[in-house]
Amino acid sequence: MLLGVNIDHIATLRNARGGKEPDVYKAALFASKCGVHNLTMHLREDRRHIKEDDVRKVCSIPELKVTLEMAATDEMREFALSVMPYKCCIVPERKNELTTEKGFDVAGENIPMMADNVMPEYQAQYIAEFIKPLFKAGIKVGLFLDPDKKQIEAAKTTGVKSLELNTTAYSNAYGTNMEEEEFLKLKIAAEHAQDLGFEVNAGHGLTYNNVHRMHEIKGLHELNVGHTIIARAIFTGLEPAIIEMKRLIL
Numbered sequence: 650m651l652l653g654v655n656i657d658h659i660a661t662l663r664n665a666r667g668g669k670e671p672d673v674y675k676a677a678l679f680a681s682k683c684g685v686h687n688l689t690m691h692l693r694e695d696r697r698h699i700k701e702d703d704v705r706k707v708c709s710i711p712e713l714k715v716t717l718e719m720a721a722t723d724e725m726r727e728f729a730l731s732v733m734p735y736k737c738c739i740v741p742e743r744k745n746e747l748t749t750e751k752g753f754d755v756a757g758e759n760i761p762m763m764a765d766n767v768m769p770e771y772q773a774q775y776i777a778e779f780i781k782p783l784f785k786a787g788i789k790v791g792l793f794l795d796p797d798k799k800q801i802e803a804a805k806t807t808g809v810k811s812l813e814l815n816t817t818a819y820s821n822a823y824g825t826n827m828e829e830e831e832f833l834k835l836k837i838a839a840e841h842a843q844d845l846g847f848e849v850n851a852g853h854g855l856t857y858n859n860v861h862r863m864h865e866i867k868g869l870h871e872l873n874v875g876h877t878i879i880a881r882a883i884f885t886g887l888e889p890a891i892i893e894m895k896r897l898i899l
């Protein structure tokens with residue numbers, strides 16, 4: 650499995666003092682030297698961590714694949730087209746969430762999670778239209794989804810080829826009597842998505858302790874890991890923290 654590293658929380662720490670340190674660009678350079686497959690940054694509507702300038706600078710690093718996590722809004726799409734990341738991963742954003750809480754409701758059954766004027770039943774259709782200019786520009790597009798058959802099948806109708814399955818429920822259940830149930834949901838969803846021809850990635854909430862079970866899911870392409878790596882980096886430095894995660898998922 651490949652490792653994608655999310656560096657949002659370097660920016661969280663920087664923003665705590667409103668200054669320049671720790672430097673997000675420097676962190677991206679370090680991470681790229683450690684041979685990560687890609688580097689992820691989530692530019693949220695409220696800019697609570699990553700800012701536009703961070704994305705611009707990091708996207709200019711030669712050879713580095715940058716994934717821009719973003720809501721499905723016109724503003725974000727326009728920005729993405731201006732910086733040309735390797736990939737855009739479409740995620741739902743809720744105003745008061747501490748972190749991304751759920752996968753995108755592409756099957757459109759729950760509360761709409763994007764532009765207010767988009768009715769739930771049109772979400773797959775909306776996404777299909779939304780991503781066309783990104784594809785046209787040569788940007789890869791992924792969707793962040795809960796491990797749910799309905800969502801995966803709805804995603805198939807959008808034209809997206811790459812999914813990231815949400816591992817939050819598995820991560821929260823790890824070590825409890827819910828672990829097996831949540832793990833199986835992930836495994837079944839990953840297999841189903843692969844049968845439908847998707848590139849299947851996974852992430853959110855993974856840690857050094859719980860990541861090992863991802864090896865039990867055949868064919869996972871990439872894991873996206875952020876908070877646990879940045880948290881460890883405070884004690885060990887970024888490079889050893891990344892290298893250890895790479896060792897665990899190889």
Ligand code: PXP
Binds near residue numbers: 749793813853855877
């Ligand atoms: N994947 C997605 C879609 C996310 O939103 C995040 C967090 O921004 C991650 C992966 C990484 O999650 P964590 O920081 O818990 O490793």
